[in-house]
Amino acid sequence: MSRFVQQSEIADPFVLEVIDRPEPHAAPGQVRVRVRAAGLNPVDWKIASHPEVAAHFGVTAPAGFGNDYAGEIDEVGAGVEGFAVGDRVFGGARGRAIAEHVVVTIGSDTLAHTPAGVSDEVAGSLTIAAxxxxxxxxxxxxxxxxxxxxxxxxxxxxxxxxxxxxxxGATVIATASEGNHDFLRGLGAIPTTYGDGLAERLRSLAPSGVDAAIDLHGVEAVHAALESGVDPRRIATIAAGPHPPGGAVPTGGQDAAPDALDRIAQAIADGALALPIQATFPIERVSEAVELQRGGHVRGKIVVTVP
Structure with missing residues (x-):
């Protein structure tokens, strides 16, 4: 048997259960990964709680949970090249990643080799974020x-x-709660608070103007950038829906460069980039992990481990 996180209904609130299911096996063109760690993303709970979001991503109930994972290959199907039993890997498996075993199809699911020196907790948090x-x-x-x-x-x-x-070589002005300001300074950013008056704070922090903006939470940064005269074609947003205000550009992982995942993972291995892990929870406490993720104000990533 193999542990698997399952929800029986797409609803808010949703209920996650850790169940035992028969072990899945790799068919031709597939590999099976013994998952060791799975990072959480906001989109995970949005899929779990909103039927329209779940439908957009092709997830139907009963469903698994999560997308990102890392571990090692323990079974290889016929015809697979470039991957072998024992390889450390990471990737994405939409709506089924938090499990003891995940079967992924080469060429359709995301799968990459984990560089030496990158932990499973970090690798298992990379796919969507990177x-x-x-x-x-x-x-x-x-x-x-x-x-x-x-x-x-x-x-x-x-x-x-x-x-x-x-x-x-860019100057980064970064919004976050005050508790994360020292952390962001340590990454080389100029932190400021979010909320009313952001455009005014921008004028003070960047008297020569702002050239581009990336809004990772709603549209507040979009509005502040537009008010600051930023060309909307240089305003990227990931959480404002398909039609963000002012002509800003919605985007997501589908628009990443083909080498993005390998390049960013290698930068972490080389020490040029860091992805902090705020907390880890064993699979039996997955609901606590999701509650913390859903509460916001997470610094870096929340990870579910599968011992």
């Missing part, structure tokens, strides 16, 4: 010498965006 961060930076066309506003900068996507933008 690809979304890369996509947002590409849409906003962040380059050396730019001043860029990053809204909601302390979360999993935000910490990667900040570090990559700073590495490009």
């Amino acid at each position: 690809r979304t961060a890369d996509a947002a930076l590409r849409v906003a066309a962040v380059a050396e010498g730019d001043t860029v506003l990053v809204g909601g900068a302390a979360g999993g996507v935000g910490v990667i965006v900040v570090q990559l933008a700073v590495a490009k």
Whole structure:
């Protein structure tokens, strides 16, 4: 038998149960991964609680939970090349990642080799955050010498965006709760609070103007950037729906460069990039982990481990 996190109904509130199911096996073109860690993302609980979001992502009840995972391959189906039993890997399996075993199909599911020196907890948190961060930076066309506003900068996507933008030579103004300001300074950003008056604070922090913006939580940074005269084609948003205000550009991991995942994972292995883990929970406490994630104000990532 194999442990699996399941919800019987897409609803709010939703209920997650850890069940025992028969072990899945790899068919031709597939590998089975013994999952060791699975990072949480806001989209996970949104899928679980909103039928329209679940339908958009092709998730139907009864369903599993989560997308990101890391572990090692313990079974390889016929015809698979480039992966072998014992390989440490990470990737994405929408709506079924938090489990003892996950079967992934080569070419349709996300699967990558975990670089030496990257823990399963970090690798298991990378797929959505890394690809979304890369996509947002590409849409906003962040380059050396730019001043860029990053809204909601302390979360999993935000910490990667900040570090990559700073590495490009950009000046980053990052919104977050005050408790995360020292943390963001440590990443090279200029922190400021979110809420009323953001556009005025921007004028004080960036008297020469703002060149681009990335809003990772709603539309507050979008409005502040528009008020600051930022070209809407250089305002990227990931959580404002398909039609954000003012002509800002919605984006997500699907717009990442093909090499984004491997490149960012290697940067972590090389010590050039960090993805902090705020807390880990064993699979039996998955509901507590999701409650913490859903509460917001997470610094980096929340991870579910599968001992």
